Amino acid sequence: MNKKRRWRILSFVACLLITGPVHADESIVGLTIDHSIIPVEIANNAILLREKALLDNLSVDIVESITTEVGPRRIGTEGDARAIAWAQAKFRELGFDRVWTEELPVEHGWIRGEASAEIVAPYRQNLVLTALGYSVGTDGDLVGEVIEFATFDDLLAVPEGDSLKGKIAFVSYSMADYVPPPGASRMAGYGQGTRARSRGHVEAAKRGAEAIVIRSVGIDNNRNGHTGSGYGYEDGVRKIPYAAVSAPDAILMQNMLKRGVPMTMRLNMTSEITGPIVGANVIGEITGREGSDEFLVLGAHLDSWDEGTGALDDGAGVGSMMAAAAMIGQMEGRPRRSIRVLLFGAEEIGLLGVREYARANQGIIGKHLLGAEVDGGGGRIHTLTSGVGATALPVVREMHKLIAPLGVAWSDANDAVGASDMSVLGRAGMPALDFGQNSNDYFAYHHTPNDTFDKIIPADMRYLTAAYVTIFYVAAELDIDFRE
Amino acid sequence: MNKKRRWRILSFVACLLITGPVHADESIVGLTIDHSIIPVEIANNAILLREKALLDNLSVDIVESITTEVGPRRIGTEGDARAIAWAQAKFRELGFDRVWTEELPVEHGWIRGEASAEIVAPYRQNLVLTALGYSVGTDGDLVGEVIEFATFDDLLAVPEGDSLKGKIAFVSYSMADYVPPPGASRMAGYGQGTRARSRGHVEAAKRGAEAIVIRSVGIDNNRNGHTGSGYGYEDGVRKIPYAAVSAPDAILMQNMLKRGVPMTMRLNMTSEITGPIVGANVIGEITGREGSDEFLVLGAHLDSWDEGTGALDDGAGVGSMMAAAAMIGQMEGRPRRSIRVLLFGAEEIGLLGVREYARANQGIIGKHLLGAEVDGGGGRIHTLTSGVGATALPVVREMHKLIAPLGVAWSDANDAVGASDMSVLGRAGMPALDFGQNSNDYFAYHHTPNDTFDKIIPADMRYLTAAYVTIFYVAAELDIDFRE
Numbered sequence: 001m002n003k004k005r006r007w008r009i010l011s012f013v014a015c016l017l018i019t020g021p022v023h024a025d026e027s028i029v030g031l032t033i034d035h036s037i038i039p040v041e042i043a044n045n046a047i048l049l050r051e052k053a054l055l056d057n058l059s060v061d062i063v064e065s066i067t068t069e070v071g072p073r074r075i076g077t078e079g080d081a082r083a084i085a086w087a088q089a090k091f092r093e094l095g096f097d098r099v100w101t102e103e104l105p106v107e108h109g110w111i112r113g114e115a116s117a118e119i120v121a122p123y124r125q126n127l128v129l130t131a132l133g134y135s136v137g138t139d140g141d142l143v144g145e146v147i148e149f150a151t152f153d154d155l156l157a158v159p160e161g162d163s164l165k166g167k168i169a170f171v172s173y174s175m176a177d178y179v180p181p182p183g184a185s186r187m188a189g190y191g192q193g194t195r196a197r198s199r200g201h202v203e204a205a206k207r208g209a210e211a212i213v214i215r216s217v218g219i220d221n222n223r224n225g226h227t228g229s230g231y232g233y234e235d236g237v238r239k240i241p242y243a244a245v246s247a248p249d250a251i252l253m254q255n256m257l258k259r260g261v262p263m264t265m266r267l268n269m270t271s272e273i274t275g276p277i278v279g280a281n282v283i284g285e286i287t288g289r290e291g292s293d294e295f296l297v298l299g300a301h302l303d304s305w306d307e308g309t310g311a312l313d314d315g316a317g318v319g320s321m322m323a324a325a326a327m328i329g330q331m332e333g334r335p336r337r338s339i340r341v342l343l344f345g346a347e348e349i350g351l352l353g354v355r356e357y358a359r360a361n362q363g364i365i366g367k368h369l370l371g372a373e374v375d376g377g378g379g380r381i382h383t384l385t386s387g388v389g390a391t392a393l394p395v396v397r398e399m400h401k402l403i404a405p406l407g408v409a410w411s412d413a414n415d416a417v418g419a420s421d422m423s424v425l426g427r428a429g430m431p432a433l434d435f436g437q438n439s440n441d442y443f444a445y446h447h448t449p450n451d452t453f454d455k456i457i458p459a460d461m462r463y464l465t466a467a468y469v470t471i472f473y474v475a476a477e478l479d480i481d482f483r484e
Numbered sequence: 485m486n487k488k489r490r491w492r493i494l495s496f497v498a499c500l501l502i503t504g505p506v507h508a509d510e511s512i513v514g515l516t517i518d519h520s521i522i523p524v525e526i527a528n529n530a531i532l533l534r535e536k537a538l539l540d541n542l543s544v545d546i547v548e549s550i551t552t553e554v555g556p557r558r559i560g561t562e563g564d565a566r567a568i569a570w571a572q573a574k575f576r577e578l579g580f581d582r583v584w585t586e587e588l589p590v591e592h593g594w595i596r597g598e599a600s601a602e603i604v605a606p607y608r609q610n611l612v613l614t615a616l617g618y619s620v621g622t623d624g625d626l627v628g629e630v631i632e633f634a635t636f637d638d639l640l641a642v643p644e645g646d647s648l649k650g651k652i653a654f655v656s657y658s659m660a661d662y663v664p665p666p667g668a669s670r671m672a673g674y675g676q677g678t679r680a681r682s683r684g685h686v687e688a689a690k691r692g693a694e695a696i697v698i699r700s701v702g703i704d705n706n707r708n709g710h711t712g713s714g715y716g717y718e719d720g721v722r723k724i725p726y727a728a729v730s731a732p733d734a735i736l737m738q739n740m741l742k743r744g745v746p747m748t749m750r751l752n753m754t755s756e757i758t759g760p761i762v763g764a765n766v767i768g769e770i771t772g773r774e775g776s777d778e779f780l781v782l783g784a785h786l787d788s789w790d791e792g793t794g795a796l797d798d799g800a801g802v803g804s805m806m807a808a809a810a811m812i813g814q815m816e817g818r819p820r821r822s823i824r825v826l827l828f829g830a831e832e833i834g835l836l837g838v839r840e841y842a843r844a845n846q847g848i849i850g851k852h853l854l855g856a857e858v859d860g861g862g863g864r865i866h867t868l869t870s871g872v873g874a875t876a877l878p879v880v881r882e883m884h885k886l887i888a889p890l891g892v893a894w895s896d897a898n899d900a901v902g903a904s905d906m907s908v909l910g911r912a913g914m915p916a917l918d919f920g921q922n923s924n925d926y927f928a929y930h931h932t933p934n935d936t937f938d939k940i941i942p943a944d945m946r947y948l949t950a951a952y953v954t955i956f957y958v959a960a961e962l963d964i965d966f967r968e
Binding site for chain 2: 067070071078123248259308448
């Protein structure tokens with residue numbers, strides 16, 4: 001925020017404190033709001049709400065609460081059961097009018113177990129690694145020569161059959177060192193990395209390998225693996241163990257391999273795929289003055305990977321979405337439309353929570369007026385992109401002006417389908433908004449033991465929440481169909 | 485390095501390439517060298533050597549070698565035995581004239597074992613922690629209420645006796661949040677933190693506690709403990725287990741405790757103190773043209789903590805000191821004086837290596853003409869401080885001018901005794917130099933699994949090495965007594 005803008009906001013807040021609420025107008029934000037689209041009272045309330053959100057620590061407090069009182073919450077675990085109870089209690093505490101769960105049966109659970117490994121030759125050294133989601137175990141020590149592939153494509157280039165018989169494949173691709181092509185973001189590097197993470201065990205097995213380890217998909221230099229993936233074996237292909245070594249361990253392995261001597265690894269994983277489990281999607285509603293029949297949806301996922309406390313992924317989403325809806329609910333008078341916060345129970349292992357939700361609620365997808373999700377950490381919003389009908393588009397453009405002072409740009413693409421879970425509903429026809437987010441150190445921490453509350457930057461969380469609360473307050477007040 | 489200086493150096497190097505060696509003079513470095521103190525040929529050679537060192541990756545390559553081929557090397561472990569063999573082989577490979585070991589018997593070894601912990605109540609969560617050096621184990625699960633002390637002094641304020649009976653003491657002091665008093669450096673915060681690390685288990689036991697955990701002494705926010713300490717029990721005081729939780733875990737514990745509900749921890753450590761072990765100090769000598777009788781010493785410690793690969797602590801010292809002496813040895817003609825690189829075998833558990841060295845070599849402490857040690861990571865030198873006689877002082881001031889272009893300031897204190905191990909020899913009368921070092925992220929990584937080769941910044945290592953090579957080359961050529 002530049003000094004001029006900060007001064008304007010401070011002056012405005014000071015003015016409120018001295019004189020009580022005043023009619024804000026466009027001069028405050030430096031952008032002209034078209035009041036034939038957003039009536040002046042709604043615009044003023046939105047601005048007041050935005051400024052309140054910038055000073056309100058609720059979103060941060062919610063992340064502190066879930067990370068402290070629950071912690072890791074992978075579906076099917078004891079932590080997940082506590083998270084489901086926590087979410088319902090928190091919705092009620094925050095004054096949501098209706099709170100309920102929807103059952104989420106999943107075919108298999110997974111026990112992480114222990115994962116240990118060492119280089120046996122040429123130089124004995126311990127490695128730090130983590131089992132990737134839903135990997136099988138090694139059934140005791142698995143010892144094999146390590147064959148390095150610089151990229152997943154290099155692994156694919158090996159003929160299927162028994163080329164890698166007795167070997168442990170090692171994909172050393174580094175997201176940290178990836179230079180995106182012009183126009184692409186850091187996410188492109190993540191996408192490259194997740195190819196091996198989600199398919200490597202299948203493709204390595206097709207080539208005879210006994211196991212596969214990849215360099216963790218992340219941008220940090222910390223000595224912890226980044227987990228991920230889930231539910232990824234293919235029928236008819238041998239199930240081999242898969243794991244991710246930390247970046248420093250991948251570099252160590254590469255440095256050893258540079259010496260041109262065969263490298264042998266011992267791998268021991270006690271991971272185990274289990275029978276059916278049941279989780280839940282948890283839903284809280286701020287009921288609007290026109291009832292529950294139609295509603296806006298704010299999404300996040302309640303589950304997390306199991307080594308950190310899920311602060312960034314996706315405690316930040318849970319905190320910002322719960323807080324945004326609660327703040328709208330705490331205003332004088334109900335909003336016109338209802339707002340539901342959907343907390344999905346199994347995003348991490350393949351969007352299973354939202355898929356079950358979509359299946360169970362297929363008859364009412366049309367009642368989902370507009371949706372958005374936070375699943376990229378606690379950073380500020382930098383760009384708003386709509387995914388709405390032609391008539392609604394100028395309305396959303398007008399709404400955008402209300403969050404422009406938060407440093408949010410507008411994208412003309414109008415191709416949003418919603419982030420993460422929400423994309424399943426977006427693709428099923430729900431109008432959506434994408435709030436492009438500064439992911440800060442997200443890819444340094446997510447899916448690791450390091451995803452903990454101390455990584456949350458409170459001021460950024462408040463900015464994040466302020467963007468959502470402003471847009472969704474206006475969307476809830478306006479009587480328009482975002483599909484049109 | 486500013487542009488002007490870079491241009492000067494580049495011009496000078498270009499000049500060398502075109503015309504062969506020329507007589508460098510003070511105009512090149514912008515400082516007037518008094519050639520009645522440092523003869524022009526020695527000064528010129530020093531400048532050439534300095535510039536060569538800035539382009540020579542040898543120090544980095546040595547760190548890569550020890551971290552890749554050896555890894556962790558705590559005294560008494562298999563890694564330590566490999567490190568001793570590695571060091572001798574590396575000295576020979578680098579052309580050192582004499583290489584030997586001196587036996588280092590230590591009364592007790594230590595098995596780290598496993599350390600696990602969880603908060604049992606009010607909210608079940610796993611903790612990440614590491615046993616502190618030479619802790620005893622817990623003999624199964626140890627369960628107790630956690631009592632927080634913000635500082636070590638707060639723990640000391642509790643009456644001795646059974647005030648903490650049945651409890652687990654928790655010192656939550658944070659080095660990261662410590663604001664040094666005016667004039668003090670970050671090291672002051674480290675010093676505060678190490679008080680509880682080195683004495684907490686004794687003082688907590690005197691007050692009846694069953695165990696003590698401290699927040700790791702470091703500045704990072706990573707989910708790994710920082711180990712340290714060693715050999716610290718006191719006769720007549722009950723031996724209780726002691727461990728360090730990671731910073732995020734300490735914050736989690738504090739957040740739970742803020743809720744005002746008693747907190748119970750389960751701690752399980754299988755650490756074990758063992759019988760006698762034997763390590764070694766390893767010494768390599770570049771023999772001067774006046775023989776081995778008197779010598780300069782460059783120190784570092786060969787041992788490391790056992791969770792990382794000891795890249796910063798003290799691979800960087802091993803690499804820079806070996807490289808500096810080797811580069812002097814590789815010059816045309818022998819230096820006047822011999823230079824010995826002393827690699828001490830047990831710094832981490834209380835300077836035991838140098839103490840044994842001082843004991844075994846007490847008759848020849850007077851033959852140690854000048855000493856210095858690197859034990860602060862691979863960062864650049866920012867300040868040179870001497871600890872020499874009144875006659876030698878102007879000589880060292882003159883020597884300093886040769887490294888001023890590396891960004892090194894001069895301190896008038898003349899109170900140096902040598903860093904780390906070397907201080908034992910300095911206090912025994914050896915003239916010493918302190919090379920004040922930019923410790924970069926040293927306190928984020930040292931004593932953790934994260935102390936790995938990728939944390940070395942090659943350019944900084946070359947600058948570091950260049951400072952030592954320049955000063956010690958000149959010191960080896962001059963015929964002066966640094967005591968006088």
